[in-house]
């Protein structure tokens with residue numbers, strides 16, 4: 024069983040040398056009644072927040088960290104889809120397709136019940152259930168509809184807009200009847216947003232020197248909703264351009280994950296005078312919305328109203344470079360590693 028781990032805690036931007044591929048022998052059989060399940064991993068999710076789990080924290084910081092730290096040497100857990108190859112648990116049979124907490128490896132041995140569910144793929148590719156029909160999709164859906172609480176015609180700005188969550192926020196917002204502008208880090212991504220995903224406009228933030236005036240150009244009448252995936256200077260520039268009663272959903276702050284000194288410092292007096300609501304959220308708080316999200320998104324996929332955007336790497340050994348690519352802006356859409364064929 025080959026799996027990827029970190030050699031030691033990661034500080035700053037992740038590099039290939041931070042990771043190693045390890046192997047341990049694994050017998051693909053279990054005693055009935057042991058309650059364990061062995062899953063052959065098929066597709067696993069690659070997510071930016073994992074970098075925060077790879078850092079070494081002082082004990083005071085640890086309390087504010089929502090996810091448990093990754094221990095160097097141990098397999099890195101993540102959401103994924105796989106196939107049961109052995110089961111000592113009466114709830115699962117060999118051959119079942121399942122989704123749950125798997126790892127960056129070829130197999131996952133699952134000991135606790137509740138970490139795994141049988142997956143009804145509903146005729147969609149299994150990879151969709153790791154991204155657009157999984158947590159990325161729920162993040163975009165709940166973050167936009169429940170946290171931003173949009174009105175038709177709202178002017179919406181999305182950062183990291185060609186990424187897994189961002190592209191879906193833009194697509195949901197367009198379908199709902201908002202005016203949507205996204206930013207991303209390359210010409211190719213900007214073209215994709217405008218030409219394939221239906222964004223009203225998009226720009227390459229790397230080509231802009233003064234983000235406040237850039238946003239003024241794209242939103243001459245101000246921004247009503249900001250779906251923030253990046254934090255940093257962009258958040259500061261957005262607050263400057265926000266309308267009265269504007270809303271900021273802070274989904275993530277990727278520009279701050281690899282730079283411990285960096286903090287968005289928006290002008291708080293703007294927040295006061297404009298009565299701006301800034302709300303952080305976690306997709307996991309919206310599991311009650313999952314059924315609604317899933318049926319809506321499946322309908323949109325079937326009717327072609329939403330385009331899936333996936334970026335799939337092959338093989339367990341590609342997990343480190345897949346992960347690193349997120350911080351270099353090299354992914355387009357949901358980053359997934361395909362570990363094996365079904």
Ligand code: NDP
Nearest residue numbers: 183186187188207208252274275276277278304305306352
């Ligand atoms: P993405 O697919 O969006 O990949 C990350 C993207 O972020 C890159 O492609 C890059 O695109 C952009 N980026 C990387 N570094 C920087 C930087 N320094 N400054 C600005 N942009 C940068 O990842 P996800 O869609 O999975 O995640 C997007 C955000 O949502 C992250 O912050 C993540 O932590 C958060 N998240 C939060 C969840 C929640 O429950 N709150 C759940 C899932 C994700 P570009 O070309 O635009 O630079």
